[in-house]
Amino acid sequence: MSNLKEFVEFREKVNKIIIEKGTLNTKRFFNIDENVYNEGKLPKKTKELLGLVASIVLRCDDCVNYHLLQLKNLKTDYEEFFEAFDIALVVGGSITIPHIRRAVMFLEEIMTKEEN
Amino acid sequence: MSNLKEFVEFREKVNKIIIEKGTLNTKRFFNIDENVYNEGKLPKKTKELLGLVASIVLRCDDCVNYHLLQLKNLKTDYEEFFEAFDIALVVGGSITIPHIRRAVMFLEEIMTKEEN
Amino acid sequence: MSNLKEFVEFREKVNKIIIEKGTLNTKRFFNIDENVYNEGKLPKKTKELLGLVASIVLRCDDCVNYHLLQLKNLKTDYEEFFEAFDIALVVGGSITIPHIRRAVMFLEEIMTKEEN
Amino acid sequence: MSNLKEFVEFREKVNKIIIEKGTLNTKRFFNIDENVYNEGKLPKKTKELLGLVASIVLRCDDCVNYHLLQLKNLKTDYEEFFEAFDIALVVGGSITIPHIRRAVMFLEEIMTKEEN
Amino acid sequence: MSNLKEFVEFREKVNKIIIEKGTLNTKRFFNIDENVYNEGKLPKKTKELLGLVASIVLRCDDCVNYHLLQLKNLKTDYEEFFEAFDIALVVGGSITIPHIRRAVMFLEEIMTKEEN
Amino acid sequence: MSNLKEFVEFREKVNKIIIEKGTLNTKRFFNIDENVYNEGKLPKKTKELLGLVASIVLRCDDCVNYHLLQLKNLKTDYEEFFEAFDIALVVGGSITIPHIRRAVMFLEEIMTKEEN
Numbered sequence: 001m002s003n004l005k006e007f008v009e010f011r012e013k014v015n016k017i018i019i020e021k022g023t024l025n026t027k028r029f030f031n032i033d034e035n036v037y038n039e040g041k042l043p044k045k046t047k048e049l050l051g052l053v054a055s056i057v058l059r060c061d062d063c064v065n066y067h068l069l070q071l072k073n074l075k076t077d078y079e080e081f082f083e084a085f086d087i088a089l090v091v092g093g094s095i096t097i098p099h100i101r102r103a104v105m106f107l108e109e110i111m112t113k114e115e116n
Numbered sequence: 117m118s119n120l121k122e123f124v125e126f127r128e129k130v131n132k133i134i135i136e137k138g139t140l141n142t143k144r145f146f147n148i149d150e151n152v153y154n155e156g157k158l159p160k161k162t163k164e165l166l167g168l169v170a171s172i173v174l175r176c177d178d179c180v181n182y183h184l185l186q187l188k189n190l191k192t193d194y195e196e197f198f199e200a201f202d203i204a205l206v207v208g209g210s211i212t213i214p215h216i217r218r219a220v221m222f223l224e225e226i227m228t229k230e231e232n
Numbered sequence: 233m234s235n236l237k238e239f240v241e242f243r244e245k246v247n248k249i250i251i252e253k254g255t256l257n258t259k260r261f262f263n264i265d266e267n268v269y270n271e272g273k274l275p276k277k278t279k280e281l282l283g284l285v286a287s288i289v290l291r292c293d294d295c296v297n298y299h300l301l302q303l304k305n306l307k308t309d310y311e312e313f314f315e316a317f318d319i320a321l322v323v324g325g326s327i328t329i330p331h332i333r334r335a336v337m338f339l340e341e342i343m344t345k346e347e348n
Numbered sequence: 349m350s351n352l353k354e355f356v357e358f359r360e361k362v363n364k365i366i367i368e369k370g371t372l373n374t375k376r377f378f379n380i381d382e383n384v385y386n387e388g389k390l391p392k393k394t395k396e397l398l399g400l401v402a403s404i405v406l407r408c409d410d411c412v413n414y415h416l417l418q419l420k421n422l423k424t425d426y427e428e429f430f431e432a433f434d435i436a437l438v439v440g441g442s443i444t445i446p447h448i449r450r451a452v453m454f455l456e457e458i459m460t461k462e463e464n
Numbered sequence: 465m466s467n468l469k470e471f472v473e474f475r476e477k478v479n480k481i482i483i484e485k486g487t488l489n490t491k492r493f494f495n496i497d498e499n500v501y502n503e504g505k506l507p508k509k510t511k512e513l514l515g516l517v518a519s520i521v522l523r524c525d526d527c528v529n530y531h532l533l534q535l536k537n538l539k540t541d542y543e544e545f546f547e548a549f550d551i552a553l554v555v556g557g558s559i560t561i562p563h564i565r566r567a568v569m570f571l572e573e574i575m576t577k578e579e580n
Numbered sequence: 581m582s583n584l585k586e587f588v589e590f591r592e593k594v595n596k597i598i599i600e601k602g603t604l605n606t607k608r609f610f611n612i613d614e615n616v617y618n619e620g621k622l623p624k625k626t627k628e629l630l631g632l633v634a635s636i637v638l639r640c641d642d643c644v645n646y647h648l649l650q651l652k653n654l655k656t657d658y659e660e661f662f663e664a665f666d667i668a669l670v671v672g673g674s675i676t677i678p679h680i681r682r683a684v685m686f687l688e689e690i691m692t693k694e695e696n
Contacts, residue, residue: 014449041195062446079157093673098526101478130681178678209441214294217246273427325557330642333594362565410562
């Protein structure tokens with residue numbers, strides 16, 4: 001649980017500082033960064049999966065965790081997660097493995113919990 | 117039309133040489149690279165979209181073109197393509213723009229044609 | 233001259249298609265992408281140099297060319313360009329060399345011309 | 349303070365081992381790596397900003413911290429830092445956000461301290 | 465010793481979960497990932513060095529540690545390690561330095577120990 | 581033959597301009613970039629293979645071609661090339677495939693020719 005809690009709290013605390021001290025452009029970027037995952041012609045779940053795979057191949061653990069949380073709340077199951085991991089693994093290669101390992105451990109933590 | 121034709125022909129010609137001269141491991145990798153996009157718990161179209169966005173953020177034009185062709189044959193429309201491009205753009209940043217430009221020009225060529 | 237002309241025309245033509253067919257998020261991203269280089273507490277020239285070096289280390293030739301054009305119009309000279317190239321070269325390594333080679337050839341073309 | 353202290357001490361300790369056990373080429377690389385940031389036709393502060401933005405888009409936290417320290421000693425203020433962050437954010441995309449978050453937390457620590 | 469022990473145990477524990485919950489494609493990828501380093505026309509040691517340098521330039525610490533362990537068991541000495549590091553450093557640039565620092569510290573730990 | 585000839589001539593022409601207009605740091609970097617591949621404790625051929633695989637996973641076609649030429653002159657055969665490609669492919673993933681395709685076509689051109 002500590003991984004999850006630490007991740008969520010750090011993220012919120014620093015985002016607040018960034019929004020407070022950042023420029024208008026910073027705020028607008030953060031805004032678009034939320035909007036592109038909204039339900040559209042493509043379903044929200046598909047978009048979150050796109051964010052997840054993009055984050056794995058670019059090897060950004062915090063970004064991966066964020067999308068894992070969103071997807072868990074959208075009722076994604078292990079089979080779907082691993083099919084997405086497979087694409088990231090093949091496209092991005094074995095250097096994504098340490099990130100997939102950490103993603104799997106984060107999943108183990110969040111899949112057994114109530115809605116986040 | 118020339119972009120599309122040239123792309124498809126070069127790809128086929130060289131893949132044949134690679135399969136012929138490559139090792140057993142090379143062949144097995146190419147095999148998995150096909151299998152991960154097969155219909156599974158996640159639909160094939162979702163998987164191809166995952167391949168597309170991963171390819172844009174990793175900035176691989178040939179990989180992008182390949183997935184654009186697959187997705188066009190799976191009846192993806194412009195609105196869906198641009199929602200996927202948006203996620204790649206936000207996750208990968210402005211350095212993906214030249215690749216999105218080339219993707220858009222490739223789309224312009226293939227969207228008006230019969231099944232490839 | 234052909235490199236420069238081709239680059240500028242392709243860029244304009246495709247940007248028009250993207251703005252026309254893209255989503256609201258696409259347009260907003262393109263908008264921020266312009267704004268972050270505006271004169272601020274940091275001078276515009278410094279910001280364009282930041283864009284240049286970021287583009288070299290991420291190895292995006294079209295992005296590099298764009299910033300070279302902006303910087304040439306802001307009266308950047310060869311000595312300044314090479315000091316910026318050096319930082320990109322050391323931070324990004326020898327894999328940036330082919331991109332610096334193309335940047336140098338583009339510079340050779342634009343430095344002898346009137347304002348673009 | 350611990351982040352800063354730990355970072356500076358680890359860096360010094362290991363650099364000493366590298367210089368001691370490394371080859372002549374290793375030493376020469378480390379030497380150039382210092383020289384490219386020296387005052388030249390471009391001011392040292394501009395060069396450090398170039399190093400900072402290159403480090404963010406390449407997502408190297410230790411490199412980012414190093415340039416933040418240099419820039420703080422060159423009297424860079426929050427507004428300038430955030431204008432530089434904005435360029436890194438737009439060029440490198442949302443995957444730079446976790447690195448910008450850590451940069452902001454490191455800044456919070458060092459901006460309130462005496463010269464480092 | 466703790467770095468080494470922690471690294472090896474975490475790796476084994478999570479690989480077991482991945483093999484158990486992963487798809488057939490996941491398993492096949494992990495299989496190829498082992499096979500490509502087997503003795504062939506190129507000696508195993510050369511292949512492990514290739515894996516090491518690829519891992520440094522792609523900046524994957526866990527991958528680096530894995531190859532350092534393999535290479536130590538294949539009787540690689542400091543001089544050979546540093547010649548390989550030099551190539552990674554020049555090709556990948558100064559952003560590989562923090563990874564080389566951590567590699568050097570891991571080496572310091574494992575080089576004095578019995579076979580792992 | 582045209583690929584090879586064009587590649588070699590462009591490289592030489594632009595390197596000359598860079599050495600002429602570049603700074604002392606530029607020259608020193610180019611110097612180290614040559615030295616790290618010299619015969620040492622590791623044989624020159626192993627070092628060129630390290631440069632090749634690093635260049636494939638970082639997806640730099642010009643860098644790949646350069647090392648292919650060196651390795652051909654050091655009597656590397658197809659089997660060795662493909663074992664090295666396999667490692668790049670597995671470490672770097674399917675996004676390296678277009679670069680391996682171009683490497684294979686370049687090899688087809690140079691392997692049938694006299695010493696370059």
